[in-house]
Structure formats: structure tokens, C-alpha cells
Amino acid sequence: MSDNGPVQTRSPVLTVRRVDAYYAITVVAPQIAERFRSGQFLSVAVGGEQSSMLLRRPFAIHDVKPDYGGTVEFLFAVRGPGTAWLAERRQRDLLDVVGPLGRPFPLPRDPVNCMLAGGGSGAAPLFPLAHALRRRGCRVDFVLGAASADRVFSAISARRIAETTTFTTDDGSFGVRGRVTDALERAMDDARSDVVYACGPMPMLRTVAAVAARQGVPVQVAVEETMACGTGICMSCVIPVVGEDGITRMVRACVDGPVFRGERVRFDDVGTIPFDALGAPGWKARGEDSADPQSGVADREAG
Amino acid sequence: MTTDMRTRLAGRELPNPVMAAAGCAGTGRELAQFFDIARIGAVVTKSVMLEPRAGRPAPRVAETPSGMLSAIGLQGPGVEVFLQRDLPWLLSRGGRAVASVAGAGAGEYAELARRLSAAEGVEMIEVNLSCPNPAGGGLDFADDPAEAARVVHAVRSHTRSDIPVFAKLAADVPDLVALARACVEARADGLSLINSVRAMAVDPRTLRPAVAGGVGGLSGPAIRPIAVASVYRVHAALPEVPLIGMGGVRTGADALELLAAGASAVGVGTVTFSDPSACVRILRELEELLEERGADRVSDVVGAAHRPAGAPLGAVLGR
Numbered sequence A: 001m002s003d004n005g006p007v008q009t010r011s012p013v014l015t016v017r018r019v020d021a022y023y024a025i026t027v028v029a030p031q032i033a034e035r036f037r038s039g040q041f042l043s044v045a046v047g048g049e050q051s052s053m054l055l056r057r058p059f060a061i062h063d064v065k066p067d068y069g070g071t072v073e074f075l076f077a078v079r080g081p082g083t084a085w086l087a088e089r090r091q092r093d094l095l096d097v098v099g100p101l102g103r104p105f106p107l108p109r110d111p112v113n114c115m116l117a118g119g120g121s122g123a124a125p126l127f128p129l130a131h132a133l134r135r136r137g138c139r140v141d142f143v144l145g146a147a148s149a150d151r152v153f154s155a156i157s158a159r160r161i162a163e164t165t166t167f168t169t170d171d172g173s174f175g176v177r178g179r180v181t182d183a184l185e186r187a188m189d190d191a192r193s194d195v196v197y198a199c200g201p202m203p204m205l206r207t208v209a210a211v212a213a214r215q216g217v218p219v220q221v222a223v224e225e226t227m228a229c230g231t232g233i234c235m236s237c238v239i240p241v242v243g244e245d246g247i248t249r250m251v252r253a254c255v256d257g258p259v260f261r262g263e264r265v266r267f268d269d270v271g272t273i274p275f276d277a278l279g280a281p282g283w284k285a286r287g288e289d290s291a292d293p294q295s296g297v298a299d300r301e302a303g
Numbered sequence B: 001m002t003t004d005m006r007t008r009l010a011g012r013e014l015p016n017p018v019m020a021a022a023g024c025a026g027t028g029r030e031l032a033q034f035f036d037i038a039r040i041g042a043v044v045t046k047s048v049m050l051e052p053r054a055g056r057p058a059p060r061v062a063e064t065p066s067g068m069l070s071a072i073g074l075q076g077p078g079v080e081v082f083l084q085r086d087l088p089w090l091l092s093r094g095g096r097a098v099a100s101v102a103g104a105g106a107g108e109y110a111e112l113a114r115r116l117s118a119a120e121g122v123e124m125i126e127v128n129l130s131c132p133n134p135a136g137g138g139l140d141f142a143d144d145p146a147e148a149a150r151v152v153h154a155v156r157s158h159t160r161s162d163i164p165v166f167a168k169l170a171a172d173v174p175d176l177v178a179l180a181r182a183c184v185e186a187r188a189d190g191l192s193l194i195n196s197v198r199a200m201a202v203d204p205r206t207l208r209p210a211v212a213g214g215v216g217g218l219s220g221p222a223i224r225p226i227a228v229a230s231v232y233r234v235h236a237a238l239p240e241v242p243l244i245g246m247g248g249v250r251t252g253a254d255a256l257e258l259l260a261a262g263a264s265a266v267g268v269g270t271v272t273f274s275d276p277s278a279c280v281r282i283l284r285e286l287e288e289l290l291e292e293r294g295a296d297r298v299s300d301v302v303g304a305a306h307r308p309a310g311a312p313l314g315a316v317l318g319r
Helices: A030-035 A081-087 A126-135 A155-161 A180-191 A202-215 B079-092 B106-118 B145-158 B176-185 B221-237 B252-261 B278-292
Strands: A007-019 A022-028 A041-044 A057-065 A071-076 A094-101 A113-119 A139-146 A164-169 A195-199 A219-222 A238-242 A248-252 A259-261 B007-009 B012-014 B018-020 B042-044 B061-064 B067-070 B097-101 B122-128 B165-169 B190-193 B197-199 B216-219 B243-246 B265-268
Touching (some): A007 A030, A022 A057, A022 A094, A030 A057, A030 A071, A030 A094, A041 A071, A057 A094, A057 A126, A071 A081, A113 A180, A126 A155, A126 A195, A139 A155, A164 A180, A195 A202, B012 B122, B018 B278, B042 B122, B061 B216, B067 B221, B079 B097, B079 B106, B097 B106, B106 B122, B122 B145, B145 B165, B145 B176, B165 B176, B176 B190, B190 B221, B216 B221, B221 B243, B243 B252, B252 B265
Parallel strands (some): A113 A139, A113 A195, A195 A219, B018 B042, B018 B265, B042 B097, B097 B122, B165 B190
Antiparallel strands (some): A007 A022, A007 A094, A022 A071, A041 A094, A057 A071, A219 A259, A238 A248
């Protein structure tokens, strides 16, 4: 219906590959590929038309290529019957795909130094971002972490794109033993980072945002939240985010995010309704305050 | 031969009987990315409340077999934003708006009805009775026919007389027909059947409830047979009362099932989360099914399931 909004397509599977501990599926979806900007995601229906699994599965878009008019690739680990079904897809099977969804990463106007921090398969959206940043003349550095070596994601392509790449694993089986956030501060100093982009689990994003704040560097985080629809109608993926006006609202990660300015997300309150959030129990309107839950979070200026 | 898809609900004519159900269409804006919302019969809004509301903590949804468990907690911006932003947008796109209202007491419902029916463009009001009654000891308004009737009466008294008021009922109540009767006696112009069904899932990992509210509302195809039975029973008891049927509709055949059970229009809900263009697909499928059966108009099949065993379908189709 609109030129840059999401589309729903029946997309043929081009390839299904194993990538370390993950699966990567590439589908032919020209309309999604042409609209895509890094940070956006897609959602896939699982189990076929009479599936008992009603909810679409959301995945970050990992790669977009011009082949066959436009392809998109997403990655996943098998976590349940839905992803197990996806892992069994074969070439030419059709997938019901909706995308691209969500707000993309804002890109800096100037060629600044960008630190990209990712955890596990959550790092997927950082790769198209890295390419977009490089096209703008930005320096790109990576810190990528995972539980173990087979879960460090796309190590080779990271090394190809980035000036420096630091790997961390919880068990020390690859790179530095420890977490992404243990290595981040040092890597930022070495790379003289001007801005940080991060994707991964919420605890990691919280620490990355804290590190960036300590260094006075702007940070953009892409959150991973449980979603039912991905299109903004079900209100299941809300997190507390502070707007431009200082008011906390429960905003939808799917359409108001998944990318947020790190300092605006109330990480400590994720999973709760903070008492001072707009419309929380006992909340009272304060004079002229806007009661609009969508305003104030649209600001996406990159540092 | 084409079927005349128009349907009438308590004096209001809709171009077709497929409606986007409350809470499953957002403000209309989100779905308008996927289809022209003017094509469907009506958009029932997410329940509007007087004040902004933050809703329940996460997790708010869980997938269950052929269903979805949800406890959203009626998150919304409040009636002011609805009237200033959401309703004008819906109307500007040619959408027909049915305003769903939710409150903490008859007074709040009445105030909402007054403000919404004073606004230009609200076609109907749907009273969401599956809201906790603060005086009800953990029960919803729909759980007590007398409480439900009080709310419906308050809404009807404060709604412009030419705007129909539909009461939306829950199926998991002791006596659905008694509840329906009480609402009609309180001057509801029609009934919407059914709301989500109280249900629960336990996360096998944490052994805690899968949604933060503990008990949530089950929706999706898992509850469709309950919706069909509810529409069938209420239509049998109150054949003159127009019904909007909803609950797990996924295909045109599912919509036809509810029409045959006695509904004059059908709400499409949870399936929209998995198929954002479901409303227009279901409309197309329903139109094809009605044409195949030789129905001249939608009303030909409304209540067809109530005809005596052995009576041919042609009898209700007037041939």
C-alpha cells in the first residue's frame, strides 16, 4: 500500500545453510530487498497454511543481495517447533514473509568511527549496517561475543569489513574469555569510537549503553523482544522508553524500534510497567503533557 | 451471479459483513499498510478508555496450540488522543469506525459513549464487558448479568440515539443466554460474540505462568467452536437480535460458519497477527463461497444452521 512500508510476500527459498550453530535462509523477495535499510527485520509464518503455530517468527535481516531481483537472508537457531520447521525448508519451498519491519539504524552524516557490538546471532543486523557505514566512509570496528566458538557469528565477514575485530567467548574457546562488554571499553579507546551500535540480549545492551554513556559516546541499540505480530497491532513487545519530553511510555519494539537511542531505554525496568510511565496505575496527567504514546520517540539523530 | 455483500446491523448498513475485531486492528494505520481499510465492512477500534493506560507487564503473549494467550491490559492512549488523532485518520481513509469502549464502572463507560457519539463518524459502539469490575471481587462486568446490564444501560442512555450499541460478551460465563437477555433488556441494539476465553499456560522452563497476568485471554482457531456454539445458542434464544460473530476466524469458510450459526457480520481477530491482509482475503473467500451456494445476499445464509434437519439449503436461499 505504501512505497517504503512493509509488504507481505510468498517468497521462494533460494538456500538453507548451516552457519556454525545457526541456520541461514535466503529467500527471493525483491520488494523487501529494495525497501530494506539496516536494522530492519522480517517475520515468517511457520508450519504451513493450517499450522497450529499462529504467531509469525521475527528475524533480523542479515544480508540483502541483488540476485534474482533481490534476495534477503535471515539467521536463526532451532529453539522450538517453529524454527525446527524452518530448518527443514528446502530450495523452492514458499515462505510467507512480511518485511521490512521496524525502524532502521540512523546513519551518521559524517565519516565517523563506528563501534559495532553484537552478542550471538543477535549480531546479524550489524553486518548490513557495517556495509552501509563503510559506503559512507565511516571506520567500522567490531566486538562480537558468544557463549562458545561455534556461536560467534560470521567471524570471517566481520574481519573483512572491519578495521579491527575483537572476539569474546564465555568459555574462552575463541578470542578473549569473557563478555562483549568486558572488551568493549578497551576496543572503543583503541578505535577512538565516535558512536556505538549494539544488538543482542537485553542485559548486554544495558551494559553497552552504560559503557557508552561513561565515555560520552552516543549509542544506538537494536532490541530483541518477544513479538506476536511485528506490525504494531498486538502491543505485546512493549518496553519502557523515555521520550524527548522526558515522559516514559510503553512503546512497541516492533514499530517504534527495534532501534532506540541507548540512553532512552529504561533497561532496569524492562519487563515491568514503571510507576511513572504514561498510563501506569496511579499515573496522573501533568498539565500540558502530551498524552500521545507515539510522540517523542521518533527522534533518531545519529551521533 | 454475484452475491450482494451488504449487511444490516441494527439499522446500520455495512458494505460487507467482514469487520476487523477490537484489539486486532490497532488504529487502522498499521493494517492500512497491507490493504485498503475502506474495503472491509468496519474497523472495530482497540478498546478506548478515558485515560492513557500502560497495560500489563511483559510477557504479554504466549503461543498455544492453534491459539494465542494474551494479557495486554488494554494499553492505549485514552479517548482524547483517539478523538484527535486515530478516529480522524481512520475516517480520512474511508474506514467505517466501530468504537469499542472499556471502563472501570458504568460512569466511565457512559462518559466514553457520550464523547464518542458526539464525534462525527462513529458508526456504532461496542461495549467491551470483559473488563474487571472493581466492585466485582475479581470478576468482569460480563460475569454478572445485572452488572453487565447496568453498564449497557448507561452506555445506551448516553449514546446518540441513531448509533447502535452492541454489547460484547464473554462465552465463559455461567449462563450466556441469560447474560445476552439482560443486555438486550438494558436496550443493547445487538450483541458481539465472543470475547477471548480465560485460559492459562505455564512456562515449562520457569514453571511460572507464561503471561505475566497469570490468567490471560485465549483467542485464535482454538476457540472457534466455542464462538460458533455461543452464536448458535444466542440466535436460537433471541432470533431478532443482530449478532456480530467472532472467535478464531481464519478463512472465508470459518466466517460462513458463524453467519450460518446466526451472525449478521463477522469479526476477524487474531489471524491478523499472523496474516496482516487476512480481512480482505477472508472477504474474498466468503464472497466466493456465497456465490458458489447461490446466495443472492448475505442475509440468505444468516442462521441457516437453525433450519430443520433435512431442509435443503435452497429453502433458506428462497428457491
